[in-house]
Amino acid sequence: MKRREFTRSMLAASAAAALPLPQPVRAAGTARTAPLKVNGARLNDHLTKLSEFGKNPQGGVSRVAYNDADKASRPFLMQLMRDAKLDVSVDAAGNLVGKRAGSDASLKPILFGSHTDSVPFGGNFDGDVGSLGAIEVAQTLSEQHVTTRHPLEVVIWQNEEGGLWGSHAATAVLGESDFAITNSSGRSVREGIAFLGGDPDHLERTRRAKGSIAAYLELHIEQGGVLEKEHLDIGVVEGIVGIHRWDVTVTGFQNHAGTTAMADRHDAMLAAARFVDAVNRVITSEPGRQVGTVGKLAVFPNTPNVVPGKVECTLEVRDLDAKKIDAMFLKIEAEAKKIGAMNGTTFAFKQVLDNVPAPTAPAIRAMIAAAAADLGLTHKTMPSGAGHDAQDVAQIGPVGMIFVPSVGGISHAPNEYSKPQDITNGANVLLNALLKLDAAP
Amino acid sequence: MKRREFTRSMLAASAAAALPLPQPVRAAGTARTAPLKVNGARLNDHLTKLSEFGKNPQGGVSRVAYNDADKASRPFLMQLMRDAKLDVSVDAAGNLVGKRAGSDASLKPILFGSHTDSVPFGGNFDGDVGSLGAIEVAQTLSEQHVTTRHPLEVVIWQNEEGGLWGSHAATAVLGESDFAITNSSGRSVREGIAFLGGDPDHLERTRRAKGSIAAYLELHIEQGGVLEKEHLDIGVVEGIVGIHRWDVTVTGFQNHAGTTAMADRHDAMLAAARFVDAVNRVITSEPGRQVGTVGKLAVFPNTPNVVPGKVECTLEVRDLDAKKIDAMFLKIEAEAKKIGAMNGTTFAFKQVLDNVPAPTAPAIRAMIAAAAADLGLTHKTMPSGAGHDAQDVAQIGPVGMIFVPSVGGISHAPNEYSKPQDITNGANVLLNALLKLDAAP
Numbered sequence: 001m002k003r004r005e006f007t008r009s010m011l012a013a014s015a016a017a018a019l020p021l022p023q024p025v026r027a028a029g030t031a032r033t034a035p036l037k038v039n040g041a042r043l044n045d046h047l048t049k050l051s052e053f054g055k056n057p058q059g060g061v062s063r064v065a066y067n068d069a070d071k072a073s074r075p076f077l078m079q080l081m082r083d084a085k086l087d088v089s090v091d092a093a094g095n096l097v098g099k100r101a102g103s104d105a106s107l108k109p110i111l112f113g114s115h116t117d118s119v120p121f122g123g124n125f126d127g128d129v130g131s132l133g134a135i136e137v138a139q140t141l142s143e144q145h146v147t148t149r150h151p152l153e154v155v156i157w158q159n160e161e162g163g164l165w166g167s168h169a170a171t172a173v174l175g176e177s178d179f180a181i182t183n184s185s186g187r188s189v190r191e192g193i194a195f196l197g198g199d200p201d202h203l204e205r206t207r208r209a210k211g212s213i214a215a216y217l218e219l220h221i222e223q224g225g226v227l228e229k230e231h232l233d234i235g236v237v238e239g240i241v242g243i244h245r246w247d248v249t250v251t252g253f254q255n256h257a258g259t260t261a262m263a264d265r266h267d268a269m270l271a272a273a274r275f276v277d278a279v280n281r282v283i284t285s286e287p288g289r290q291v292g293t294v295g296k297l298a299v300f301p302n303t304p305n306v307v308p309g310k311v312e313c314t315l316e317v318r319d320l321d322a323k324k325i326d327a328m329f330l331k332i333e334a335e336a337k338k339i340g341a342m343n344g345t346t347f348a349f350k351q352v353l354d355n356v357p358a359p360t361a362p363a364i365r366a367m368i369a370a371a372a373a374d375l376g377l378t379h380k381t382m383p384s385g386a387g388h389d390a391q392d393v394a395q396i397g398p399v400g401m402i403f404v405p406s407v408g409g410i411s412h413a414p415n416e417y418s419k420p421q422d423i424t425n426g427a428n429v430l431l432n433a434l435l436k437l438d439a440a441p
Numbered sequence: 442m443k444r445r446e447f448t449r450s451m452l453a454a455s456a457a458a459a460l461p462l463p464q465p466v467r468a469a470g471t472a473r474t475a476p477l478k479v480n481g482a483r484l485n486d487h488l489t490k491l492s493e494f495g496k497n498p499q500g501g502v503s504r505v506a507y508n509d510a511d512k513a514s515r516p517f518l519m520q521l522m523r524d525a526k527l528d529v530s531v532d533a534a535g536n537l538v539g540k541r542a543g544s545d546a547s548l549k550p551i552l553f554g555s556h557t558d559s560v561p562f563g564g565n566f567d568g569d570v571g572s573l574g575a576i577e578v579a580q581t582l583s584e585q586h587v588t589t590r591h592p593l594e595v596v597i598w599q600n601e602e603g604g605l606w607g608s609h610a611a612t613a614v615l616g617e618s619d620f621a622i623t624n625s626s627g628r629s630v631r632e633g634i635a636f637l638g639g640d641p642d643h644l645e646r647t648r649r650a651k652g653s654i655a656a657y658l659e660l661h662i663e664q665g666g667v668l669e670k671e672h673l674d675i676g677v678v679e680g681i682v683g684i685h686r687w688d689v690t691v692t693g694f695q696n697h698a699g700t701t702a703m704a705d706r707h708d709a710m711l712a713a714a715r716f717v718d719a720v721n722r723v724i725t726s727e728p729g730r731q732v733g734t735v736g737k738l739a740v741f742p743n744t745p746n747v748v749p750g751k752v753e754c755t756l757e758v759r760d761l762d763a764k765k766i767d768a769m770f771l772k773i774e775a776e777a778k779k780i781g782a783m784n785g786t787t788f789a790f791k792q793v794l795d796n797v798p799a800p801t802a803p804a805i806r807a808m809i810a811a812a813a814a815d816l817g818l819t820h821k822t823m824p825s826g827a828g829h830d831a832q833d834v835a836q837i838g839p840v841g842m843i844f845v846p847s848v849g850g851i852s853h854a855p856n857e858y859s860k861p862q863d864i865t866n867g868a869n870v871l872l873n874a875l876l877k878l879d880a881a882p
Contacts, residue, residue, distance in 0.1 A: 262721070267734075273718050277711065277718060280703070291701070295745045297743070305736060
């Protein structure tokens with residue numbers, strides 16, 4: 001029996017299962033008006049202005065959720081939202097919400113947005129592109145006097161980087177252990193929500209029920225190098241991968257590195273090393289986009305002249321298919337058993353994270369692809385290896401995600417970069433996919 | 442080119458090369474008197490009394506060189522030496538020296554002894570057995586009214602565990618970087634020498650020149666499990682292995698563990714893991730008693746969801762033959778290059794320790810073996826995988842070492858243990874080998 005201990009309770013069944021059927025895409029050759037377009041120069045200018053909040057001397061930003069820079073950026077963001085004629089408020093979870101009425105008050109709202117918090121020493125595009133892109137779409141609709149059928153809500157989720165806390169608080173019930181989690185701002189989730197003007201004791205005021213939204217769209221940078229390498233404009237995200245994570249303990253026997261013959265050793269480091277190699281071997285043994293990582297490792301007692309008696313490391317496996325993750329883990333576990341038998345060491349696995357995959361809605365994928373085609377942009381369907389607020393929102397309604405290229409595939413670093421034209425393209429796809437969603441029956 | 446940076450300068454050529462030829466061992470059946478024997482009960486009682494200094498509640502001792510327990514134990518040791526009719530002094534290096542005149546003042550002294558400092562949370566036998574065994578031998582000689590031809594000196598070297606500093610200060614010239622080395626007592630070598638009553642500014646007063654001693658004998662626990670496993674009483678040490686140590690840096694490329702495809706990774710952890718396995722493969726690819734260890738390893742940035750960009754680890758190779766160590770390192774280096782080429786990572790090696798092997802004198806080995814045989818004890822010739830003060834003394838004269846079994850091969854731990862009879866056996870072999878040495882022409 002695997003012991004399971006989840007850091008966050010996540011629903012096993014995605015709300016994406018309850019999607020409307022894929023909508024027919026407008027056939028080629030049908031008469032059409034030119035697609036609506038955002039003001040790309042303004043959008044990129046807003047990105048530059050946002051990058052001043054938490055700017056680091058060496059480049060990039062440290063606008064970590066709940067720190068002073070994060071808070072200081074919010075009046076700027078709210079002003080941009082007001083300029084876009086949105087009705088702005090801070091919800092009980094500390095998220096910024098900008099509402100715009102639709103023509104049919106009986107319809108559920110379409111949400112779109114992203115986040116503006118960064119990792120420590122992060123870049124200026126992760127989250128920012130989708131947040132300011134969403135505001136730009138709202139402003140374009142306003143300027144073009146477009147009234148949608150559905151009510152619209154631009155949402156800037158708080159504390160995405162620390163664990164998707166803004167979207168989680170708005171879609172699930174937080175426990176005390178969730179509230180207690182602290183990030184490098186020094187503030188806990190509970191303190192952070194209050195710091196941003198939310199009300200951690202009354203999250204029920206903002207919690208969105210399953211089925212309460214028409215859809216959620218999120219524009220984001222890819223954070224990987226696939227689109228750039230394949231010279232493509234747009235990624236149509238087919239889902240956000242599930243992440244399973246284990247703490248692995250390898251137990252051997254600590255001994256003198258001079259007096260203990262090679263054959264007499266129960267070297268936990270050697271067993272851990274073979275394990276790391278086995279993880280790579282198992283993960284790459286099948287076609288597919290699954291990834292497996294041993295990113296953290298500690299040796300005990302960790303001194304040059306002692307045969308290590310214990311190693312603690314992490315194992316993380318991600319894929320769009322939870323069954324594939326499970327199957328891969330079973331193979332890895334079997335390999336570990338064999339490795340332990342080779343030198344008299346033992347492996348213990350404790351699952352600490354079990355984020356389920358969050359597929360996007362096929363209907364919305366088709367609309368995003370169609371919007372890209374209308375705009376003359378190339379695109380491909382791809383998974384998101386990184387986590388996003390969309391995976392939380394997927395628990396309550398159908399979601400779609402739009403990726404734009406990341407230069408060099410670099411993210412979570414000061415030299416994270418996406419080209420202005422790619423950003424403009426992404427916002428245009430967001431705008432037109434939104435209009436298709438709104439028009440869908 | 443390998444960069445070499447040595448923590449201690451050590452002579453490449455051992456003084457053991459300048460030994461007298463092996464002496465004939467008394468033939469079986471020759472008329473003989475019964476071998477002289479020590480008072481084993483007294484010796485083991487002294488060991489129990491010494492274990493009170495620095496005793497830990499959970500067992501074992503923390504009599505780390507230069508700490509209060511280390512200093513507090515010295516009056517006790519000096520009293521034991523005086524009881525054995527030794528002329529006791531503290532040399533400029535802080536070592537305890539107990540002298541006994543011989544009948545021929547023109548002969549060089551025979552030294553014998555060990556150390557009484559421990560590692561933190563160490564045991565009660567490492568060093569103590571040889572130190573109190575040497576005092577017991579002196580007391581037995583006194584009680585039996587035996588006058589040797591050579592002058593005798595019992596030496597209890599200070600700070601063996603921190604780097605053989607007492608024997609090193611008495612046989613080589615220390616530099617400022619040596620004096621600055623601090624152990625867990627919080628005192629540097631310089632401060633420690635003064636703390637113990639030595640004179641760090643005048644080590645020349647105590648330094649022993651090459652060729653200035655007749656021989657050095659050291660009794661010690663094996664610290665490995667060979668004698669116990671093979672049911673043998675005595676180990677005749679053929680030499681103290683050389684220890685070469687390197688700092689190894691594996692450089693890859695840090696990236697997002699979700700968005701970076703397996704094929705696009707330059708995972709420093711994966712390369713380091715394959716390196717650890719390769720070290721084991723190379724070291725065990727040839728017969729012999731060489732050992733290779735990766736005991737210390739650090740991952741950067743060391744977080745579950747980031748592909749490691751850098752790993753720093755140590756490599757240590759020990760063998761009696763320095764050429765074999767060099768050959769093994771070249772193979773390991775070549776393997777590392779191949780491993781790096783597999784995933785676009787690089788390996789850099791920086792040598793940080795180059796302790797040369799210290800062979801014992803074949804003549805003394807024969808005398809130790811003969812003494813064991815005279816006493817009806819079984820023995821085998823074996824290397825010492827651990828470092829000992831004898832390796833420093835080997836730079837100035839011929840040395841011999843006697844091992845007694847360590848239960849379970851455990852050392853540097855509270856449950857380090859050697860049986861009273863084995864300890865008595867060892868002291869008896871020390872006594873009789875000393876007498877053979879003294880009698881040799």
